[in-house]
Every structure is written in structure tokens, then in C-alpha cells.
Amino acid sequence: MNQFAYDVVIVGAGIVGAACALAFAERGLRVVVVDREMVGGGATAAGMGHIVVMDDSEAQFALTRYSQRLWQKLRPQLPDDVEYEQCGTIWVAADEEEMAEVLRKQRYYRDRGVPAEVLDPSQLKDLEPNLRSGLAGGLLVPEDGVLYPPCAGRFLIEQAQKQGAKIRVGAPVVKAGGGMVQLGNGVEISGQIIVNASGSCSPGLTAGIEVRKRKGHLVITDRYPGFVHHQLVELGYLKSAHSHTSNSVAFNVQPRRTGQVLIGSSRQYGAEHKAVDQEILARMLQRAQEYMPGLGAMSAIRVWTGFRAATPDKLPLIGPWPGDRTLFLATGHEGLGITTSLGTASVLLDQITGTKPEIPFEPYLPSRAAQEYAHA
Amino acid sequence: MNKDCTSPFDVLVVGGGPAGMAAAMRAAECGMNVGIVDDNARLGGQIWRAAVSSDSHDKEAAKWQSLFGAASVTTLCGKRVFHQSEPGVLWAEGSDDLIALRYKNLILATGARERFLPFPGWTLPNVMGAGGLQAMVKSGLPIAGKSVVVAGTGPLLLAVAAYLRQQGAAIPIVCEQAPWSALLRFAGSLVKWPAKIAQTFRLKKEMAGTPFVANSWPVAAQGQGAIESVTISRGGSLETIPCDYLACGFHLVANIELPSLLGCEIRGGYVNVDEFQQTSLPGIFCAGEPTGIGGVEVSLVEGEIAGLAGAGAKSQAQRLFKKRAKLRNFAGALDRAFALRSELRSLASPQTLICRCEDVSYARVEEHTSWRSAKLHTRCGMGPCQGRICGPVTEFLFQWSPESVRPPIFPSRLKSLGAATAKAPEPVVVTRSSVKPRPLGMGM
Amino acid sequence: MPMPSAVTLTVNGAEVSVPQGATVAAAVAMAGQPCRVSVSGSPRGPLCGMGICFECRVRIDGRSHCRSCQILCEPGMDVKTDE
Numbered sequence A: 001m002n003q004f005a006y007d008v009v010i011v012g013a014g015i016v017g018a019a020c021a022l023a024f025a026e027r028g029l030r031v032v033v034v035d036r037e038m039v040g041g042g043a044t045a046a047g048m049g050h051i052v053v054m055d056d057s058e059a060q061f062a063l064t065r066y067s068q069r070l071w072q073k074l075r076p077q078l079p080d081d082v083e084y085e086q087c088g089t090i091w092v093a094a095d096e097e098e099m100a101e102v103l104r105k106q107r108y109y110r111d112r113g114v115p116a117e118v119l120d121p122s123q124l125k126d127l128e129p130n131l132r133s134g135l136a137g138g139l140l141v142p143e144d145g146v147l148y149p150p151c152a153g154r155f156l157i158e159q160a161q162k163q164g165a166k167i168r169v170g171a172p173v174v175k176a177g178g179g180m181v182q183l184g185n186g187v188e189i190s191g192q193i194i195v196n197a198s199g200s201c202s203p204g205l206t207a208g209i210e211v212r213k214r215k216g217h218l219v220i221t222d223r224y225p226g227f228v229h230h231q232l233v234e235l236g237y238l239k240s241a242h243s244h245t246s247n248s249v250a251f252n253v254q255p256r257r258t259g260q261v262l263i264g265s266s267r268q269y270g271a272e273h274k275a276v277d278q279e280i281l282a283r284m285l286q287r288a289q290e291y292m293p294g295l296g297a298m299s300a301i302r303v304w305t306g307f308r309a310a311t312p313d314k315l316p317l318i319g320p321w322p323g324d325r326t327l328f329l330a331t332g333h334e335g336l337g338i339t340t341s342l343g344t345a346s347v348l349l350d351q352i353t354g355t356k357p358e359i360p361f362e363p364y365l366p367s368r369a370a371q372e373y374a375h376a
Numbered sequence B: 001m002n003k004d005c006t007s008p009f010d011v012l013v014v015g016g017g018p019a020g021m022a023a024a025m026r027a028a029e030c031g032m033n034v035g036i037v038d039d040n041a042r043l044g045g046q047i048w049r050a051a052v053s054s055d056s057h058d059k060e061a062a063k064w065q066s067l068f069g070a071a072s073v074t075t076l077c078g079k080r081v082f083h084q085s086e087p088g089v090l091w092a093e094g095s096d097d098l099i100a101l102r103y104k105n106l107i108l109a110t111g112a113r114e115r116f117l118p119f120p121g122w123t124l125p126n127v128m129g130a131g132g133l134q135a136m137v138k139s140g141l142p143i144a145g146k147s148v149v150v151a152g153t154g155p156l157l158l159a160v161a162a163y164l165r166q167q168g169a170a171i172p173i174v175c176e177q178a179p180w181s182a183l184l185r186f187a188g189s190l191v192k193w194p195a196k197i198a199q200t201f202r203l204k205k206e207m208a209g210t211p212f213v214a215n216s217w218p219v220a221a222q223g224q225g226a227i228e229s230v231t232i233s234r235g236g237s238l239e240t241i242p243c244d245y246l247a248c249g250f251h252l253v254a255n256i257e258l259p260s261l262l263g264c265e266i267r268g269g270y271v272n273v274d275e276f277q278q279t280s281l282p283g284i285f286c287a288g289e290p291t292g293i294g295g296v297e298v299s300l301v302e303g304e305i306a307g308l309a310g311a312g313a314k315s316q317a318q319r320l321f322k323k324r325a326k327l328r329n330f331a332g333a334l335d336r337a338f339a340l341r342s343e344l345r346s347l348a349s350p351q352t353l354i355c356r357c358e359d360v361s362y363a364r365v366e367e368h369t370s371w372r373s374a375k376l377h378t379r380c381g382m383g384p385c386q387g388r389i390c391g392p393v394t395e396f397l398f399q400w401s402p403e404s405v406r407p408p409i410f411p412s413r414l415k416s417l418g419a420a421t422a423k424a425p426e427p428v429v430v431t432r433s434s435v436k437p438r439p440l441g442m443g444m
Numbered sequence C: 001m002p003m004p005s006a007v008t009l010t011v012n013g014a015e016v017s018v019p020q021g022a023t024v025a026a027a028v029a030m031a032g033q034p035c036r037v038s039v040s041g042s043p044r045g046p047l048c049g050m051g052i053c054f055e056c057r058v059r060i061d062g063r064s065h066c067r068s069c070q071i072l073c074e075p076g077m078d079v080k081t082d083e
């Protein structure tokens, strides 16, 4: 077909790279995915797997809602170990101010066709008896769900492989662009299109990307079936989680299909090391127990950390990188990459094949920061 | 409990087995303020584990018990250490409490656990570790009149068989996977270690009438709801033996989680120590099995040296170096004699579970190329044992190396973890004489 | 076996008497019960006897996931093996 070994070389076998691989391979393109370690071992191994519709901006809403639809479509095919559950989210309001946010949020979702139900304190207590009393209420968003990200990533890669995609793990990419990637062992792989999907490591391969590491902690418990039924997120999350200046923690608790309870979350800039940060962990656990006092007596099995790839405007970078016609980005998904992986792949494919897009893709173009690029 | 939150222990010992007891006792004799903490309900570790109804007397244990009893040591049993929040502060959790343990010098005597290997049926109830069944019997499990097949590898098998017989169990056979040649070489070398000879001699006498076979190992256990029989490979042919229990362990694995968490240098699965039993971290000592699997005698000497060195009595410690050197050779001899044969790698069938917490089969684990990959994709090692059982299994089967250790090193209550990591810790801080020493009640 | 003073507790509602100082794991075994049901539904009992393997987990007085081999019996304890 041409002088390139592949049509598309994807750097990174996280959930984003995996989703892209499947989308391209299904379209009949010759794809290879290259990862320095393994499938789903980066942020994808650390993430909570909350498939959630968000409303920070119209563009964020569009991508999360579109992606959620794609997950729902895929659902019948997902193997058991992906643990997809449409458990719904309850946004928990602690006071009247947050209750006002519940009402605003409900209107926003309703206007855009997303079912959402306002809960008064007693309805909230009925649905989640282990929440503390005295909360103001909540918003139930029943179409949100949870899944187990590493197995979801592996499933997408396997599907891509069935369509002919190749996967190559174990060697780091040291250079990407100009129609090829170079591995640490000197091997070069050429491709008409190179996709940098290396998550929080992406600036290392493409200088000038505005992506910073944002560290997060999670704690998982032993199995306590029935303790929590929905993904529970405090509405204070909106105020604290998106503050770009300080470290923050928020109550964010997820029921796993195993009966385990997954507890988050924290956000930190400037922390480069994987080690557990005691002060943040203590604050996070404190916050969780304030909302669900029963958590305190539960057995915590493990703690881990992960790095989100954060951009200044909280939107991912999806599309061509100005200055290199072969190089495309699929990174910067911050705390939503599990959700938005499928939408990202679809948006990128539409851009590359010139297909009429399902959602406007301009908000995600990497050129939005560097204004000099004009999309062809 | 004690309100004295300021003064730390001069010497804190983690692990109340022979090594830890010897260390605590020697440090206390030097006039130090010493504490000892153990997960078990009583002191004694694996070998001197208190027996509920004891009608035999281990002279060595009794001697150390009375020495220990005479020393003034703050004893905390039923508490497991799960975190170090800063150098000098460990956190331990009991069934209802959380304790901050402050120390100046620390002695890690965390011992060893048995290595288990998977074969079809190994998850049936009443298939236990060899040491595991012994511990259960010591803690009240009636064994008289039961039939117990003992299998696996290591000197522990004979000790366990003898103990169980003495408690009234019938032992149809003891299966040792090592070849006769290795065992004979080992037996020949015992001449160099006088006390050990006495021990083996005693065991032989007690074992009269029980066939001890080398080149033999379990290949499958059968039963409905619990084990009813075990099939063993013996000199190349298979034999099925009815039994009530299978006591099966494949030598020992050092408990190095706590030393690793603190950042002590680890070499080849053991904690690296200098001649004073000091780890790569100043003021942190290690004694007993974590420095090399050598048995109770070397554990005791190492414990004494660590206790003396930790108390600053270096010249007294030096006097024990020669004794230790002799005994340490024994550890090497053990490793050589009871090296695992490669046939043991093929015992598991595709359906055999590798991870018992999460029920992950051999077939699913085998698809992966690393511990981390298997763990993330199959949940192998993600359960409450934190990979303590399946980690050594996959190390043997697939040569995978384990991950780095993170707090908590034992599952702990969420509120304990929160409190132990908080800036201003609130819970009880225990130091000198805050807890009444408990009666030990030891005996084999 | 000589029985020092006995302790009586219940395992799945049935009374069991054990010698003072016996562990809950021993009591469960004397009641003829496995300790727990594994995540894929098979019965399990103690393996290591020393607090490492977590196979002997039971519910004691309503508290889940207690390692029965590390806990001594107390009079009136209510032990359940249904987890």
C-alpha cells in the first residue's frame, strides 16, 4: 500500500490507546500498539472506573455523554471480568447550597436528555442507609456506571487484535513523530499516523504538550456486599476537585461487583512519586468516614496511587499536533479517561478519515492552545 | 493504658518467636526499656507456640521461658504492626485497639511462613500446612485418633509428624520430596552441629513405625467438602491413601514485608545484616528467619546478638559471633538439602487455583508474563493475604518477582489506617510498662 | 486430652465447648464446619494456622473477616461461617 509498515502506530496501551486501536482496526487500518510495560498498566490500572456524565462545560458533557452511550452499546459484548455495572451515581448534597447545585445539575441533565432524579433526605437514606444522617439530599443519575479498567483495556485490545491489530509490549518509545516511532532498543516502526496516547507521560514524547501529572490516591476494602449501592460523590467535589492551586480530597465511594468498597479521592499537583502521601491519605479517609461512618470499622486491604494527565482547561487533547502532519494526540483525559476513551477513539477516527463527526471535535483539538494551527 | 506519650522504648522488638524473645530478654538484661509486640495471642512464635493442653515439655523452651519471665519486658500480644508513619513510630492494631509504638532502636524478628504449592485439591478443608496443622492442634484442635498424611519438604515435616503422633494421631506416611542422596548428605553433615544430632535422634525414636519416604510428594487430594484421601507420587508410581488431614508444607519463606516497608536492604529474599545483625538502616536490627532460614538455634543466637547490640553491649554481642557462624552454615545446608524439585512445577492442573483469596486458576495466571500483569488482569494476589500465599507460588512456578511493599502491610481497619497516617496521631501511645506482662504458658 | 476449664460459644447457632485458650479456628473445626465459602463457592478451612493466609476468616459477634486462628475463644462468642 505504501512505504509505511503500519497505517497507525499507537504509543500507549492504556484504555485510550486500546480504544483507538479497536476503532482504527475495525475501519480496516493496519494498526500496531506499542507499550513500554503492559496492557492497561498505567493510569488505567489505577483509575476508579466510574463511567460518568459530567457537566463542567458543554464540551465535557458532550464527550462524556457520547462515550457513555458507546459503553452502553458495547455492554452486551463485555466479558464478566470487565465488571460493568450500571449502578448509577448519587451526587450527595451536604447543605442547602449544595442542594441548589443539585437542582441546577438536574435541569442541565434533563435539558440534554439525561435522566436525573432529585432525592430528598429520606429518599437518600433509603437508597444508601450507610450514609450519615443530616444530609440535605442528592441527585441520582441512573445511567452512570462502573467497570474494572484494566480488564476493559485488555478486552478492547483483544478485540482490536481480532481485527488484525498488532501489540508490542516491553520496550519504551523514545521518539515519536515524523512518520515513525523509535524504541529504546533502537528499533524503528514506521507509520503514516503516529498517535501519542501515553497518558501522563505524553509530554515526554511530544515537547510542548500542556499536560501535567495530577496524583490521586485510592483505598480498597475487603468484601462487604450491600454496604453501598451507587457510586457516591460529594458535591463539594465540584468546588474542590477542580481547584488548580491546592491539594484536595473529596468523598467518592464506589461499590465493586466483588462487594469491595473502593474509596477516593485526592488530587495533587507537583507530586511526582508513586509513594503513598500520608497526609493526603489521612485527609481522604477522614472525609470518607465523615460521610459514611461505617467505613471506619471495615478492613482496608490496599492503598495505591496513580497519575491523571491534566490539561489547563480540563478537556483532553484529541487530534493532530501542529507542526507534524503524522503526529496525533489522544491524551490529557485527567480524571475521566476511562469514561471518555471510547468517545476519544471515535472522534480521532472521524478526524483522520474525514467522516462527519458525531459530536463537534473542535473543543478537543490540540491546536486550541497553540492558536497558529488551522484545521484542514 | 499508659499516658506517657513522650518517652519511646529504648528497644522495640517486632515478633515474639525465639529470635524476638531472645533479643528482648538480652536487651532488657542490659537495663534497657524494652517492648515486644506480636500478632499471635501469646508469645512463642511458630515453634514455641503455646499449647492449650500440653503434656510434653520442651526443655529449651522452658529454659527460655523462665529467662524471659525474669526480664522486665513490656509484652503486647494480639497486635500486628501494619505501618510506620515516620522513623521511630510503628503502628499496631489489635482486635479493638490501635497503638503507636515509639522506639529508639528496633529489632525485626518477624519469622517465616510456610511455602505452599498448588496441586489439585489443595484448597479442600483439612489440607493444611504442616506447621499450620501443628499450630491448630496446639491451639485446641483435637487430633487424637485422626489419620494425618504429612508431606512436602524440610525438617519441619518430621518434627510435625512426631508432635502429631504424640498427640494421638495416626501417621500413615511422611513424604519428603527431596531425594535420598540429598538427605543422606544432609544427615552426614549434622555431625558438625551437636545439638541438632540429638534432635534428629530423638525424632527417629519417636517416629518408629511410621514410614518416612524420600522422592515422594502429593499430586492430588480428593474429598467431598473436606479431604478424604490423598494421592502421592512415590518412587515414580502413584498411591492413594485415605486420611482425615493432609499436613503439607514446602519449607519456609521469610516474612520480609515489614523490613521491606521500612526500607531495609533485601538480598535474595532475605534481609541483609552486618555482624551485629544491623540492617542497612542504622538502629534497625533483624534476627531469625528473615535473615535466612536456619531454624530455632540460629534464630536464638541472632536474637541475642541483636538484643545486645541494640542495647549497645557490643562486646558481649561479639562473644556470640563464633557460635552463630557455626550455626549459620546449617542454614545453607538446609537450603541445599531441601531444594524444590522441578516436577513440583507441574502438579497444578489448568483448573487448580493459584490464588485462594480470589479463586484464580492456573490457566488464567499462566497467560501472563509478570506478577503485576497477572494481578491486574486476573485479581491473583489482590485478596486479603496480599499475595503472601500466591506470591511465593508464582515465584516458584513462573520465576516472577513480587511487587514493592506498601502500607498497610496487613489489612487494617480503615479508621486505624487513617489515624496512623494523620499528622497529629490521637490514639493511645504505649511505652514503658503500660501493659501487664502476660503469662506465657509455653510448651511443645 | 485433659480439659482445663472449658469455654462455651456458638458456631452457626450450635453450642461448642472448647478448652480455655483454644482459638476460634479450633472451635469451628470441632463444630465440624469449614470457616468460609470462597468467592467461587467452595468451602475453606485454615491453611497456615498463623494469621497469614486469611482462609480461616469467620464472622465473630457480627464483625466480618476475623482471622479465627489468631483469636482466642471467649464465653458467649457468636461465630458465623457464612461469608
Ligand SMILES: Cc1cc2nc3c(=O)[nH]c(=O)nc-3n(C[C@H](O)[C@H](O)[C@H](O)COP(=O)(O)OP(=O)(O)OC[C@H]3O[C@@H](n4cnc5c(N)ncnc54)[C@H](O)[C@@H]3O)c2cc1C
Pocket: A011, A012, A013, A014, A015, A016, A017, A018, A034, A035, A036, A037, A038, A039, A040, A041, A042, A043, A044, A045, A046, A047, A048, A049, A050, A051, A052, A171, A172, A173, A174, A197, A198, A199, A200, A201, A202, A205, A215, A216, A217, A218, A264, A265, A305, A306, A307, A308, A309, A330, A331, A332, A333, A334, A335, A336, A337, A338, A339, A340
Ligand atoms: C486515582 C484515579 C482515579 C480515576 N478515576 C476515574 C474514574 O472513575 N473514571 C474515569 O473515567 N477516569 C478515571 N481516572 C482517569 C483515568 O484512569 C485515566 O484518564 C485513563 O486511565 C487514561 O488512560 P490512558 O490510556 O490515556 O493512559 P494510561 O493508562 O496511563 O496509559 C498510558 C500507557 O502509555 C505507556 N507509556 C507511557 N510512556 C511510554 C513510552 N515512552 N513508551 C511506550 N509506552 C509508554 C504506559 O506504560 C501506559 O500503559 C482516574 C485516574 C486516577 C489516577
Ligand SMILES: Cc1cc2nc3c(=O)[nH]c(=O)nc-3n(C[C@H](O)[C@H](O)[C@H](O)COP(=O)(O)OP(=O)(O)OC[C@H]3O[C@@H](n4cnc5c(N)ncnc54)[C@H](O)[C@@H]3O)c2cc1C
Pocket: B014, B015, B016, B017, B018, B019, B020, B037, B038, B039, B040, B044, B045, B046, B047, B048, B079, B080, B081, B082, B109, B110, B111, B112, B113, B114, B129, B130, B131, B132, B134, B135, B156, B159, B160, B252, B255, B258, B287, B288, B289, B290, B294, B295, B296, B297, B299, C050
Ligand atoms: C508454621 C511453622 C511451624 C514450625 N514448627 C517447627 C517445629 O515444630 N520444630 C522446629 O524445630 N521448627 C519449627 N519451625 C521453624 C521455627 O519456628 C523457626 O526456626 C523459629 O521459630 C524461628 O524463630 P523466629 O523468632 O525467627 O520466628 P517465628 O517463630 O516465626 O516468630 C515470628 C513472630 O513474629 C510475628 N510477626 C511477624 N510479623 C509481624 C507483624 N507485622 N506484627 C506483629 N507480629 C508479627 C509472628 O506472629 C511470629 O509470632 C516452624 C516454622 C513455621 C513457620
Ligand code: FES
Pocket: C045, C046, C047, C048, C049, C050, C051, C052, C053, C054, C055, C056, C057, C067, C068, C069, C070
Ligand atoms: S489459618 Fe491462615 S490466617 Fe488463619
